Amino acid sequence: MATNFDSLGEFGWISRLQKAIQPTNKSTIYGIGDDAAVLAGTEEEYKLLASDMLVEGVHFDVRYSPLKHLGYKAVVVNISDIYAMNGQPEQIVVSLAISSKYTVEAVEAIYEGMLLACKIYGVDLVGGDTTTSxxxxxxxxxxxxxxKKDxxxxxxxxxxxxxxxxxxDLGxxxxxxxxxxxxxxVFLENKEVQPDLSGHDYILERQLKPEARKDVIEMFEKMELKPTAMIDISDGLASEAIHIAAQSGMGVxxxxxxxxxxxxxYNTARDFNLDPTVVALNGGEDYELLFTISQSDYDKIKGSPHFTPVGYITADKEVYRFVDRQNGEHELQAQGWDAFLSKNKDVKGDKEE
Structure with missing residues (x-):
């Protein structure tokens, strides 16, 4: 009987692939299962390789995504995976599938955004492919x-x-x-009405032009801090915390x-009758870094405006908890983005049950 992707989900598919794929090259240090693959490099460092895809109608809508911003975001979401390994991105290759509705000038705008991101993050665009769609x-x-290996x-x-x-911050x-x-x-219902985006500059930029946390990796170096585990927040805090706990054989x-x-x-979530906490847990696409540190390293981040301890790792394997403001305990569930679901779950206004 055929298995539908909707029932399997993205991470179910990845788990299925892992069972089938056995690396044979000595240069493959670590394959599927992390933010980036780890490959042999020099005596002092490993090489990292990550990839990501943005598909119109799934990951973005060109009716409100400026093409220059889209190109910028496409680079950021990829190099964020390199930072999540405590590494530094160096090169990218870009492949586009383009339909006839896009002009040369439109594609140039996408590349303009990509090249701006490359300049800001010190990355070279070194190749790729272009085809029709x-x-x-x-x-x-x-x-x-x-x-660096250490x-x-x-x-x-x-x-x-x-x-x-x-x-x-999240959400x-x-x-x-x-x-x-x-x-x-509103616009589709009445094309005479102009969009009202006033007062939402911060959250609009978080969606349309996110930034990868290169500065966090630089802060780790200055603090002499090495996280015990790390992941970037692309699918929501709950999902990423569970990934770290599950792959570490722990609870959280x-x-x-x-x-x-x-x-x-917070205020916009309330305006939409959404629970801000659930938005932060499950919204995704923040591209912040979620990491774990030993308690002995707490003083290194104590008082920093850049970092917030949000919980702790437990020895209770596969036990994922969420403690609300009234100290009530709930099961922590991953309800964020899944690229293989035909209709992704909405972020509901109820807390994790």
């Missing part, structure tokens, strides 16, 4: 980078008692998307009162 636009990028950080290194820490990208979708709906507990949410994200 029967409909829409697809952007596929592979990012290549490096990491600095590399996998998802599976968390230990019982480690603190779970997040950079920045903004998702709420930016909600504002854009709302204004699109997150505390609602600790989750960092920007006031603009």
């Amino acid at each position: 029967p409909a829409g636009l697809s952007i596929s990028i592979a990012a290549y980078g490096s990491v 600095k590399i950080t996998y998802r599976n290194g968390a230990n019982s008692g480690d603190l779970v820490v997040v950079s920045g 903004g990208a998702y709420m930016g998307l909600q504002v854009l979708e709302r204004e699109k709906s 507990t997150l505390h609602e009162e600790k989750i960092p949410i920007d006031p603009s994200t």
Whole structure:
């Protein structure tokens, strides 16, 4: 009997692939299962390889995604995976599938955004491929980078008692998307009405032009801090925390009162009758870094405006908890983005049950 992708999901598919794929080259150090593949490099460092794809109608809507911003975002989401390994991106290759509705000038705008991101993050665009598409636009990028062998950080290194820490704030990208979708709906109903995006600059930028946390990796170096595990937040805090715990053979507990949410994200969520905490847990696309550190390293981040401890790792394998503001315990569930679901779950207004 055939298996539908909707029932399997992205990570179910990855798990299925892992069972079938056995690397044979000595230069393959670590394959499927982390933010980037780890390849042999020099005596002092490994090479890193990551790839990501953005597909029109699945990952973006050109009715509200400026093409220059889209090109910029396409680069950022890829190099974020390199930073999640505690590494530095160095090169990218870009492949586009383009339908006839796109002009040369439109594609040039996409590349303009890509090249701006490359300049800001110190990355070279060194090649790729371009082909036609029967409909829409697809952007596929592979990012290549490096990491010192004593600095590399996998998802599976968390230990019982480690603190779970997040950079920045969460939920903004998702709420930016909600504002854009709302204004699109209004426009489609009445094309005489102009979109009202006033007062939403921060969350719109979080959605349309996110930034990878290169600065966090630089801060780790200055602090002499090496996380025990790390992942970038593309699918939501809950999903990523569970990934770290599961791959480390551990459990995790997150505390609602600790989750960092920007006031603009919080207020917009309330305007949409959404629970800001659930938005932060499950919204995704923030591209912040979620990492674990030993308790002995806490003083290195204590008081930093860039980092917030949101929970801790436990020895209770496959036990994922969420503690609300009233100290009630709930099962932590991953309800964020899944690229293989035909209709991704909405972020609901109820807390994790």
